[in-house]
Every structure is written in structure tokens, then in C-alpha cells.
Amino acid sequence: MESEGHETEPGTTRPGGRTARVRAAVLEAAGDVLAEHGFAHLDLADVARRAGVGKTTVYRRWGTATGLVTDLLLDMAQQSVPRTETGSLLGDLTANARLVQRTLADPRQGALFKAVIAAATCDPKAAEALHGFYAVRVKEWAPCVRQAAARGEVPEDTDPYEVIRAASAPLYYRLLTTDLPLDEAAADRAATATAAAARAGAFGRGA
Template structure:
């Protein structure tokens, strides 16, 4: 999808910020399209016509977040690239704004197919963005040929999301470093090699 420009981009940005505000304050169940329009300072008809439902707002919010995500690291070493990825996940999930938004969107995706599709698209985009650091590591001889780049990136972030969702602990430096160390050990042992 092409990113809209001009007034359309300003309206979308205002609606996305208003949607985030509502999610942070009330969770995804609290999204009311009229309230989002009021907060964004746009016409109700605009919000109803473009997004139609709360699920439509959440889906576009995830697309917007993927578009605005930081680019992947290019440090020249797999370990430091994976550490950069884990620290990005840590900063995002520990954020007072982004952490609650991710928890709410993940919760909504368990019962709403449109939210689930949007969440899966978001993560596919982020995994594709970071996968080249593993491909480059294979080329440098840091990872065995046939290593699955997406599985490696998933292995770094999965324990961090698990901790976010199933504990009341913030993601600390130890959790980040542990996720990277375990993933690197798996890479070196060939655990992520896909059989041809």
C-alpha cells in the first residue's frame, strides 16, 4: 500500500495517534470511531468511511507502526545485529505508550480475525526487515549454510514477548542479553538449519 501524502497523510496520522491514545487509556474494546474522530479533529464520516470498524483502525495502526519502525542494524557482526534487534524490541515493549498498545493489539488479535491478520502482517514485515542480517552472517561464515533467517530473528524476540505477556516484569538488560546468547548458541550449533 502506498503511503498517502498531503492532507490524507495528516488525517491518517491524527487518527492513528487518537487510536493509540484510546488503546492506552481504555484498551481495544474502548475504541469508538466517533470518539477517535473527535480526538483526531476530523469528521466522523471520514473515519467511518475509511476505517469502518475498530478492527479496521487497529489493522491500519499496525501497518502505520510497521512503516515507522526503525530500520535494521548493520553492525557487520551477527551478535551485535541481534543485540540491536533485541534492544529495539526491549525499548518498544518497555515504552509507556507502545508497551500497552502491543499488549492490547495482541489481546484483540486472539478474538478478531482482522486484527490477527494485521498483527501477522506487522510481524512478517519486521521479520523480513531484519532477516538480511542473518543472510549476511551466513555469507561471512558466522552461521551455517541453510540457516533460516526468519527463525533466528523470531528466536531472539520470542522470549521477550513471552516475558511481556506472562509476567509483570519489565524487559531488562539481562533478558535481552540472554535471548541473544541463547539464539547465537542455537545458530552455532546448527539448530536453525533447514533441511533441503
């Protein structure tokens, strides 16, 4: 922990220190701007003002809007709810899908993800950051598929990463292409369909 009155160097992340507090305030402000106005209007000076931080600090630490988005996604991945273990593949996939559903259905979080996904379509660095975020989340949940294979629920050659992606893909499709409600029933359908497909061998590495 940082002692009272002692400042860490820019870029360090001592828990509870001044740098950690600055980072938290800036990332929260950046998320607000993304949710309200989208990536095109993510201005570092505006973020600094909202966060109550000097512009120089923000420009020195993050440099660009894309750099800010990259760190925001890193923080979101680190703060995400850990994997649930229910003892069955369907139970685990349902927990995963419901977590995704609650996140995307949240007005601020849903708008934030839409903004970042939109940015990723035209900014390679934003795309790299988004891919990194999902790589972390998929890796976190992949063991539930390996455990299911060990229990004999799915074929041994089932690709864990493809199963986890498949469980949340319908929810993102619903979010981005329709105005239908993103409810728990949609999450449960996605999990049930994915579990059935996995049991049938649809996600075998040789499929």
C-alpha cells in the same frame, strides 16, 4: 506535495497533504485509546473526537475498529527503525532485541501491543493485521542472518526468519506472562542465546 487549499480524495496518501495529516491524527488517537483502554473500547466516534476529525471521515476511511487497527499496524511497520548492521550476528541480534525491548518497555507502546495481541486472539482480521506487521519486521531483519551465513558464522541452511523470531520471543513472553522488568539485560540474554543456538545449527531448515 499537495498545494494549499486543495483536498485529496479519501484514501489517498500524499505526503504532507490534508489526507496524510488526518490519517496521522486518527492513528495517533487510535493508539492512545488502545494503550489506555484496550481493543474492546476502541470506538471510532471517540477516536474521531480525540483526533479532531469528523466521524463521517473516520467511518468512511476505516469502517470498523479492526480496519483502524490494521492501518495503525501498517503505519507502525512503515515507521519502524530500519535494520542495524554491526558486522556480526550477535551484534545484529543484540540491536534487534534491544529495539524490541525499548519498544515493549515504553508504557504507551507496551500497552498498545498488549491490546493488539489480545484483540488478535479473538478477531481474525486483527490477527491478520498483526501477522502482517511482524512479517514486515522479520523480513527487514532477516538479511543479517543471511550475511552471517555468508561469513561462515552459522550453517548455510539456517532459517533467517526463525532466528529473528527467536531473538524477540523471550521478550514478548516476559511482557505477557510476568511482571518482571523488561530491561536491556533481558534483551542481551535473548540475543546471546539465539546467536549461540544459530551457530550450533538449531535453526537449520532440516532441524
